[in-house]
Amino acid sequence: MPIYEYRCRECGKKSEFITFRISETVTETCKHCGSNRTERIPSRVRVRLSEETRLERLADPSRFGGLDENDPKSMARFMKTMTQEMGDELGEDMDVDAMMEEAMEEEAKGESDKLAGGSSDDL
Numbered sequence: 001m002p003i004y005e006y007r008c009r010e011c012g013k014k015s016e017f018i019t020f021r022i023s024e025t026v027t028e029t030c031k032h033c034g035s036n037r038t039e040r041i042p043s044r045v046r047v048r049l050s051e052e053t054r055l056e057r058l059a060d061p062s063r064f065g066g067l068d069e070n071d072p073k074s075m076a077r078f079m080k081t082m083t084q085e086m087g088d089e090l091g092e093d094m095d096v097d098a099m100m101e102e103a104m105e106e107e108a109k110g111e112s113d114k115l116a117g118g119s120s121d122d123l
Contacts, residue, residue, distance in 0.1 A: 006030070006038035014041070058082060072103030 004017045008030035015031040015038065028038045049057075057063075063081075068074040 003043050005041050005043045007041050008033060008035050009037040009039060010035040016043075072106060076103055 002019050002022050004026050006015050011033040013032045017026045067078050
């Protein structure tokens with residue numbers, strides 16, 4: 001479906017017109033103020049990916065280049081990216097931002113243990 005967008009020279013607002021066919025005529029009047037002084041502006045392309053395409057993109061090995069499964073921050077970033085790609089929410093028990101904070105605290109604790117001469121895990 002073609003989408004045509006016009007900006008009104010009177011009020012400055014954008015009007016969007018959706019048609020079923022390219023041959024269909026579009027009235028170029030502003031939907032907000034009714035002025036005929038409009039100019040056509042380029043519309044952004046809107047693409048909706050199928051679930052299959054999104055899964056294929058997620059399976060691309062090049063997307064795992066910076067993934068370190070032993071680094072909690074890296075895993076949290078990966079999970080956040082996966083969530084955004086799939087358009088799903090992880091649920092209340094899977095708060096990625098909280099995971100990132102926890103990973104940073106763990107990393108800071110590990111660094112302070114190293115500076116203090118080792119951790120109790122070394123015993």
